[in-house]
Amino acid sequence: MQHLTPDSESAGLLKILNDYAYALDILDKYDHQVLAIESATAENLFEITYPVAMSAILGLRDKFGGSTLFGNEKDESFQGSLAAIYQTFGGQYVYPSVEEKAAHLLYFVTKNHSFSDGNKRIAAFLFVWFLDKNNILYHTDGSKKIGDNALVAFTLMIAESKPDEKEMMIKVLVNLMNMRN
Incomplete structure (x- = not known):
């Protein structure tokens, strides 16, 4: 002892x-x-497009044996979610960093509820896939930057948040996945 x-x-x-x-x-x-956004990745290597995202979502459904309702769009809000992360003002991105785009992607897809089934799983998958395509999902030693438990917590935190908490949710999320982590 x-x-x-x-x-x-x-x-x-x-x-x-x-x-x-x-x-x-x-x-x-x-x-x-x-809380402010800091130490974020400026260089965007990958731009997520609607056809590529839908192909990835259908691949996710096929891999996990989801129902035909999984990934079935209810309206055009998913396209709006994708477009929103690339909006500009005065020739500058409203969400300039990869982390900000990823956080907003997770937020918009989770909150817009664009699909008949699988919204949180789709949002979480697209979030980590987007980070991976931009080479910031893993540390240089190959370990995950965002653990499974953190991904679930992030997604549920956003799903349960109130609309007026959006900006703070984004700031928390960006700071938990930025270059300091």
Whole structure:
């Protein structure tokens, strides 16, 4: 049995604080409503288009044996979700970084409920697929930047959020997947 001493407890606390300082800082900035988008990837390598996205969604349905309702569009809102992440104002992207586009893609596809079935799964899949196509889904050592539990939490956080919380949801998401992580 190991006995804890004040020195070993201090070392353990310092290790935890060091390992989770960034996350605790994000929570502090959230609490004080000063969270901003930072350290995001400027270079977009891949632009998601409607035909390519629909092909990927149908592939997802086929791989997981989904019903014919999975990925079945109810209206044209999915096309609008894709177009929205590339909107410009004054010749500049409204969402300039890859992370901002990805976060908005997850948000719009989740919230617009464009499909008869599978909206959250489709949104989560398109989100990580988009990040992968832009070469920022994995760390340089090949490990996942976003774990399965984080992907589920992000998606459900957005699904349960109120519309007036959109900007803060996006800021939290971008800060949890930016170049600092």
